[in-house]
Amino acid sequence: METKSPNSLQESPTPSGTERTLGDGIQLLKAVKEGNIELLQQLLEGGAEVNFQDEWGWSPLHNAVQCCQEDMVNLLLHYGADPCLKKKNEATPFIIAGIVGNVELLKLFLSKGADVNECDANGFTAFMEAAVHGEEEALKFLYENGAEVNLSRKTTENQKRLRKGGATALMDAAENGHADILKILLDEMGADVKARDNMGRNALIYAFRNSDDRNLEDITRLLLYHGADVNVRGEKGKTPLILAVERRHSDVVQMLLEQEHIEIDDTDSEGKTALLLAVELKLKKIAQLLCTKGASMDCGDLVTIARRNYDAPLVKLLLSHGAREDGRPPVEDWKPQSSRWGEALEHLRIIYRPMIGNLKIFIDEEYKIADTSEGGIYLGFYEGQEVAVKRFSEGSTRGQQEVSCLQSSRANSDLVTFYGSENYKDCLYVCLALCEQTLEEHFATCKGEAVENEEDVFARNVLSSVFKAVENLHVLCGYTHQDLCPQNILIDFKNATCLADFDESVKWAGEPQEIKRDLQALGWLVLYVVRKGELPFETLKTKSNEEVIRLSPDEETRDLIRCLFNTGDNVQGHLNGLLGHPFFWSWEKKWLMQYEG
The missing domain is CATH 3.30.200.20 (Phosphorylase Kinase; domain 1)
Incomplete structure (x- = not known):
């Protein structure tokens, strides 16, 4: 997003420029800012670089557009200024024209080749900027010339992984308190009230990001009328209802409580409900609204908090709606079984959740x-x-x-x-x-660990468990898994293995190929486990059966995989015989079999 003031000018020469070029460039920028068109023309006639840019990429043309100096813009273009020149943040003169709301300049740059939906490095288009700054005429002009109303802010892959970007012009208007722009977007331009940014926030959440609550009530009413989701979450898991309580805005709280599907007892990431927050903030009127609508009294030590705040009327209100004097019952001594997820489980256990x-x-x-x-x-x-x-x-x-x-x-x-x-x-x-981890995660954390006495008990136990699971799935349950892979094999806190993820499973109707797909995947899994995950499973899937067998480290593994790849007629019961394969024998059993043989 652009600001309305450019940054300070560069004071030292750029590596590629001469002192004269730098001096003339600074004079060009100064002439534009001061509105001195005579000096500007004199400098241009003297050969000053018309596309000079300061350290932030501001050129004379960018500055002329920002200052709405149409005569200067035309003069600069006449002397060869690039109409599509980008600043460091990739903002073009066209986008800046959207910020200042100058329709004549928008028309001009469209005629010079600007794309109506072009965006800067942060994903802002001229249409979005017009919504941010409340420029109604520019917004309408851009819409009439093909601007995408519901375009979401594009961003880099790194930013997307941080859940940045994805906002729309509707969210921009809501955040900046422009109720008139919001109404136009919704009523005349078909803006999508259900749109979410990359963090899952909608325009209703953005309305509460306005620091001075400008037009918050009108904006909330408009968004609710058009069907905005009232149970969406923003930062720290806060819902619109919780945000309205934080803002101490009783009229907006009332408006939200009138919505049919409002989740009155939803909590934020700290486990606080709207009622608990109202009590903490000593907001009796809002607490009354919440209590009347049936808010749960089991969301914290409400009465204790009200007494601590010397708020006798609020204490009386809470008790009249069934709040307990002693608040929550004491939490019994409890320890999670999971070590990996223990801290989060302890937190989840003590917070209030409906x-x-x-x-x-x-x-x-x-x-x-x-x-x-x-x-x-x-x-x-x-x-x-x-x-x-x-x-x-x-x-x-x-x-x-x-x-x-x-x-x-x-x-x-x-x-x-x-x-x-x-x-x-x-x-x-x-x-x-x-469970604690997937098989894939296990190998990622245990890379390079030696096998004790060269007997890989872990591999034998894991594969034995998976073979039994798949056999029972095929024979006793009559299902095929269809998605056997390391991510779907789980290890619990006792180091026991189990098979999971059955959302692609199908009831077996006698088609041999469905079971053969499971057996093929088991062949890849055998090699994956024996090689301790050093060969990625996805890589193994691309190799031929012969290559997979050839990559096996010993004859027992090769033979087991060969048996999985080459099935007989009885595909459903094929695994039953393989569970007795020498691969699964312990050293003691192997020695005994050799001794008896």
């Missing part, structure tokens, strides 16, 4: 285990048991396949334990045993 059936969960980065193709995996408690919660959209085919397969395999100890599932707010929550 229950989803038997599940306590908080969809927040602090409690995220992993990303998935749908809703991610989070820490949770199901009936008091620490769990990993896999989230799907309600009605998801993947989610239905996962639950169906898990329900049919509850008795299989080599598959991840399934505790149950809950449905809430168009989401399906699948609750599974919490």
Whole structure:
């Protein structure tokens, strides 16, 4: 985004320029800023570099546009100024014209080849800048000339990984308090009120980023009328309701509470609800609104906090709505089983969260285990048991396949334990045993560790468990996995292995190829485990069967993989015979077999 004031001029010569060029360039910039067109023309006639740029990339043309000096702009263009010249942040004269809202200059630069949707290095277009600065006429002109209303801010891959960027003109208008611009965007230009930036924030969250609350009530009303999500989260997990309480804005709180789907007891990342915050801030009127709407009294030591603040009317209000004098019951002594996730589990256990059936969960980065193709995996408690919660959209085919397969395999100890599932707010929550790491993560942290006495007990145990899991899946449950890979093999706090991720599993209907796909993947897994992850699994998948067999370190491994790649007619029961393969024998058994032979 551009500012309305350029930075200071460069005071020392650039490596490529001469002292005269630098001096003339500075004089050009000075002439433009002072509005001295006679001096400007004199310098240009004397051969001054028309496209001179200071250390921040400001040229005479950029400055002339910023100052709305149309006569100077035309003069500079006449002397060869580049109409598409970019500043250090890649802002062009066209984008600056959007900032200052000069429609004539916007027309001029479009005629000189500007792209109506061109953006600077931060992803700001002229249309976005017009929304930021409340330039209504420029906004309308750009819209009429093809500006994309719902274009989201583009950014670099590094910035995207930090969840930066993605904002739209609607969010810009909301953040800067321009209710009139917001109304035009929504009513006349079809702005998408449901759009989210790369952090998942919508325009309603952006409205609360305005430091002076300018037009906050009008903007909130407009966004709600057009269907903005009231349960979206911003920084630190704060919802619009929590932000409205923080701003002490009772009218906006009232407006939000009137929304049908408002989650009144949602908490921020510190576990605070809107009511707890209102009590801490001594906001009796807002607390009254929340209590009347049925806010939970079990969200903290409400009465104690009110008494500590010497707020007798608030104490009376809270007690009349069922708040306890003693606040929360003391937390019993408890230690998590998981060492990796222990700290986050302890925090989740003590903060207030509204229950989803038997599940306590908080969809927040602090409690995220992993990303998935749908809703991610989070820490949770199901009936008091620490769990990993896999989230799907309600009605998801993947989610239905996962639950169906898990329900049919509850008795299989080599598959991840399934505790149950809950449905809430168009989401399906699948609750599974919490593990410490994936097989891929294990090898990443244990690289270079020697095998004790050259007997790889870990490899034998892991593969034995996976073989049993897949065999039971095929024979007892009648399913095929279809996504066997190191990321889907989990290791728990006892170092036991289990197979997980069944959202691509299918009920076997007798098609041999489905089981053969699982057996093929097992062949790759055998080599991956024996070689301790040094050969990436994705690389193994690209190799021919002969190459995979050739890469095996010993004859037993080669033979086991060969058996997996070359199946007989009984594909469903194929693994049963392989569990007795010499690969799985201990040294003692091998010695005994040789002795008896």
